[in-house]
Amino acid sequence: MKEEIIIAGFGGQGVLSMGKILAYAGLMHDKEVSWMPAYGPEQRGGTANVTVIISDNKISSPVLNRFDTAIILNQQSMDKFESTVKPGGILIYDPHGITHVPTRTDISIYTVRAMDAAAEMENSKAFNMVVLGAYLKVKPAVDLDGVIKGLKKSLPERHHHLIPMNEKALLKGMDIVEKLK
Amino acid sequence: MEEVSLLKGNEAIALAAIRCGADGYFGYPITPQSEIMETLMAQKPWETTGMTVLQAESEVASIYMVYGGASTGKKVMTSSSSPGVSLMQEGVSFLCGADLPCLVVNVMRGGPGLGTIQPSQSDYFQSTKGGGHGDYKLIVLAPASVQEMADFVDLAFTLSSKYRIPSMILSDGAIGQMMEKVILPPFKPRQTAEEIIEQCPWAATGKPANRKNNIISSLELDPSKMEKKNVERQERYRIVEATEVRYDEYMCEDADYLIIAFGSAARISQNAVETLREEGIKVGMLRPITLWPFPSKVISKYAEKVKSMLTVELNAGQMIEDVKLAVNGKVPVLHYGRMGGIVPNPEEIVDALKKQM
Numbered sequence: 001m002k003e004e005i006i007i008a009g010f011g012g013q014g015v016l017s018m019g020k021i022l023a024y025a026g027l028m029h030d031k032e033v034s035w036m037p038a039y040g041p042e043q044r045g046g047t048a049n050v051t052v053i054i055s056d057n058k059i060s061s062p063v064l065n066r067f068d069t070a071i072i073l074n075q076q077s078m079d080k081f082e083s084t085v086k087p088g089g090i091l092i093y094d095p096h097g098i099t100h101v102p103t104r105t106d107i108s109i110y111t112v113r114a115m116d117a118a119a120e121m122e123n124s125k126a127f128n129m130v131v132l133g134a135y136l137k138v139k140p141a142v143d144l145d146g147v148i149k150g151l152k153k154s155l156p157e158r159h160h161h162l163i164p165m166n167e168k169a170l171l172k173g174m175d176i177v178e179k180l181k
Numbered sequence: 182m183e184e185v186s187l188l189k190g191n192e193a194i195a196l197a198a199i200r201c202g203a204d205g206y207f208g209y210p211i212t213p214q215s216e217i218m219e220t221l222m223a224q225k226p227w228e229t230t231g232m233t234v235l236q237a238e239s240e241v242a243s244i245y246m247v248y249g250g251a252s253t254g255k256k257v258m259t260s261s262s263s264p265g266v267s268l269m270q271e272g273v274s275f276l277c278g279a280d281l282p283c284l285v286v287n288v289m290r291g292g293p294g295l296g297t298i299q300p301s302q303s304d305y306f307q308s309t310k311g312g313g314h315g316d317y318k319l320i321v322l323a324p325a326s327v328q329e330m331a332d333f334v335d336l337a338f339t340l341s342s343k344y345r346i347p348s349m350i351l352s353d354g355a356i357g358q359m360m361e362k363v364i365l366p367p368f369k370p371r372q373t374a375e376e377i378i379e380q381c382p383w384a385a386t387g388k389p390a391n392r393k394n395n396i397i398s399s400l401e402l403d404p405s406k407m408e409k410k411n412v413e414r415q416e417r418y419r420i421v422e423a424t425e426v427r428y429d430e431y432m433c434e435d436a437d438y439l440i441i442a443f444g445s446a447a448r449i450s451q452n453a454v455e456t457l458r459e460e461g462i463k464v465g466m467l468r469p470i471t472l473w474p475f476p477s478k479v480i481s482k483y484a485e486k487v488k489s490m491l492t493v494e495l496n497a498g499q500m501i502e503d504v505k506l507a508v509n510g511k512v513p514v515l516h517y518g519r520m521g522g523i524v525p526n527p528e529e530i531v532d533a534l535k536k537q538m
Contacts, residue, residue, distance in 0.1 A: 023360060027187050035187075035360035039213060039298075061452035062359050063445075065526035153187075 001031075001056045003141040004064055008049035008081050009073025014128030017154075018071075019050035021132065024150030025142035026054035036062040047076050054141050069139055071131060075099055092134055092177070109180040110138050117172050126169035133173020144170060183364045190324070190356040193331040193363050194260065194286060195220035198232075201335035202371040203284075204255035205233040207246035209265060212298040213354035214288035217260045230371055240265040244272030244285075251281035252397040254377040254384030256338050260286035262354075263304050264295055267312065273347060274313025278399025280383075280414065282341035284334065285319070286350045288357040289495075291522030299522025300354035300445060305499035308351045309473045316411060318418050320348040320425065321472040323443040327361035329470075335366055340425060342380075344417055351472060353495065355445035355524060427470035428479060432458060436465030438534060439483050441504055442493040443469050445524065450493045453530035464534060472500070477507035484511040491534055493525070494518045513537070 005022070009015045016037050026033040036051045051067075053059050070081045072093040078100065085091050087106045095101070096115035112134035118127040136144055147170060151163055188196070195217045198206060208218045218236060226232035237243035243259045250257035261269065266287045276283060289304045291297035304312075308321045320340050322333045333350050341348035378386050385395050401407040431451055433439065442450040447468040457464045467483065469476050483490070489512050492501040498516040505514050517533035519525045 020360070024187055027185065027362060033187065033360075033362060036355065037358055039354070039358050059361075060455060061449040061527050062361075063355065063449055063524050063526060064452075065528055 001054075001141070003054045003069065003139065004067050005052045005054075005069045005071065006049060006064075006067045006081055006084065007052065007071040007073075008047065008077030011046055011048040013048070013073050014125070015048045015073065016050050018128040018132050019052045020154055021147060021150050022052050022054070022135075022142065024154045025146040026052075028146040028149040028153070029054075029142055031055060032057060032059050034059045034062040047074065049077065049081075069135070071135060073131065078102065090139055092131070092138060094131065108138075110134065110177050111180060112173055112177045114173060117176055118169070121169065121172065123165065123169075126165065126172075129166045129169035130173035130176075133170035133175075134177035135173075136170065137174040137177050144174075185362050185364055187360050188327055188331075188363050189216055189358055189360050190327045190330040190352060191216035191288065191358070192220045193327050193365070194334055194350070195224065196365055197331040197334035198258060199224055199226045199230055200366050200368050201338060202230065202256060202369040203232055203258055203334075203338070204371055205235070205246075205250045205257040206259065207235050207237050207243040207250070207257070208259050208261065209237050209240050209243055211262045211265045213290055213300070213357050214260055214262050214286070216357070217286065217288075232371065240268040241272065244269040244276075247283045247285075248272055248276055248279070248281065251276065251283040252279070252385050254372075254381035254386055256282075256342070256372065258284035258286065258338075260288065262288050262290045263292050263301070264290075266304065266307070270307070270313040273319070274311075274315050274317060275399050276347045277313075277317035277319070278315060279397050280345040281347065281397070282338070282345050283347050284337045284341060284350065285347060286352065289351065289353040291520065297522035298354065300356075300524055301495045301520070301522055302353055302444060302446060303496035303499065303520065304351065305472065305494065305496060308349055309475070309503070316415070318346065318421075318473055320344070320346050320421065320474075321351050322348065322427075323351050323470060323472050324356055325444050325447045325468060327356070327359065327363045330356060331363050331365055335369070340421075344421055345383075346417065346421065351444070353445050354522075422474040425471060426474045426476050426478070428476040429468040429470060430479075431466040431468070433465030433467060433483065435463055436483075436486070437463040437488050438465075438538065439487045439490045440464060440466045440493055440530070440534065441469070441480065441490055441500070442466065443472060443500065446493045446495055449525060449527055450530055452527035453534065456527060456531050457534060462534075462538070469500070475503045475507070477503065480504055480507035481509065481511075484508040487512060489513040489515065489537055491537060492516050493530055493533070495524065496520060
């Protein structure tokens with residue numbers, strides 16, 4: 001098993017932390033993992049992206065140009081990463097703020113209305129966990145249990161009371177993800 | 182079982198420094214390595230091992246704090262990124278002139294000047310050829326994973342104190358910022374004052390009645406004495422070159438083509454080797470782990486076997502000069518690189534290698 005994922009959106013959407021939790025979940029499943037951020041001023045308002053690899057075997061390059069799955073959260077990232085999904089791969093996006101919808105026909109495309117769901121939950125911070133939930137449903141490279149364990153490991157103790165809220169958001173994402181084609 | 186952590190390369194360096202019994206860290210923040218001091222400050226090792234962690238007023242101050250600490254036989258270090266390491270070069274030359282062991286970590290970013298904050302390997306020349314003045318060398322280790330970031334801290338201190346040559350961990354923004362699985366080294370106690378006196382008879386540890394003053398200085402006004410000091414130092418360098426070369430070979434046995442790359446460029450190149458092998462092209466990769474001493478011998482051995490070599494570096498072509506010296510004209514040596522903080526993807530390297538076939 002080898003899953004190469006790009007998560008891309010605006011800084012502040014929780015892109016990097018979503019990737020981190022995914023990497024921790026991989027660790028909980030005894031997989032090899034790498035988490036490679038495009039770091040820098042992007043984190044403060046511009047676009048942010050992170051490459052996460054989860055694999056049975058040792059990972060060579062943490063930097064990639066083709067991905068099994070792209071999770072896309074703004075238009076700039078759609079423009080940049082739609083073409084990088086491997087044929088047969090998966091693209092998940094939140095239609096909120098997307099003006100040019102993806103046109104590829106050789107990949108599976110899913111939408112998750114995470115922004116709306118987070119607003120409904122009255123917790124904008126749940127946004128990235130709703131998106132991650134959608135991913136878990138579509139591609140169970142890691143499972144919910146692994147993600148919860150990963151959350152416990154990556155969050156400091158004082159934030160552990162937030163785990164039930166995060167779990168709720170993950171389940172919401174699993175519930176509302178929709179296949180387009 | 183040892184605990185597996187998920188850490189950034191920078192965090193691994195900090196935690197490994199505490200664990201290997203370092204006495205002091207002196208630094209000044211700069212992207213992309215600020216997590217080193219941040220992690221040390223959060224760990225508060227002064228409350229546990231007694232390690233000092235101090236944010237100096239500048240890089241120049243931090244390298245001279247290292248000079249001071251090293252003069253007393255303590256295991257001391259600093260870390261910075263390219264522009265900051267440039268500021269330290271006078272101190273590095275002085276440390277070499279005074280034969281002081283220490284560790285300097287450079288998490289490289291794009292240059293020259295202030296450049297960018299993204300990964301680069303354009304300080305190869307500075308690190309291996311002497312960024313400061315005088316005939317000197319640093320023992321330069323190039324980690325290619327977060328695990329090696331952790332492991333090389335103790336190795337760097339050990340080699341440095343064995344030969345009284347400052348050591349450098351030459352990393353880059355990619356290895357510093359990425360997270361990977363890592364098993365941290367076991368805790369080693371800091372050296373006691375008695376151990377330092379025993380192991381560092383040269384150090385300024387307080388003068389007992391039965392010996393002369395130990396004077397730590399790089400200055401010697403009598404040129405014949407200064408030449409002697411230089412000759413002795415060069416002899417030590419020859420021993421290091423003969424005994425401390427480290428490298429890693431990947432699919433080299435039957436290779437027709439050899440990629441030579443270090444650090445993050447080696448990780449990306451390894452992926453390119455996998456792709457090329459799938460296509461039936463016999464490519465191997467040699468990864469220098471010590472950039473000085475450089476693995477010249479093994480490269481000249483491969484010059485007898487392969488059709489050509491390709492160095493992949495995040496720079497305009499620096500290590501290629503050492504490769505060419507080792508190859509000595511026997512086979513063509515080409516370079517593929519990106520600059521200014523751009524990290525190549527594996528496909529670019531595949532294309533570059535195919536082009537030279």
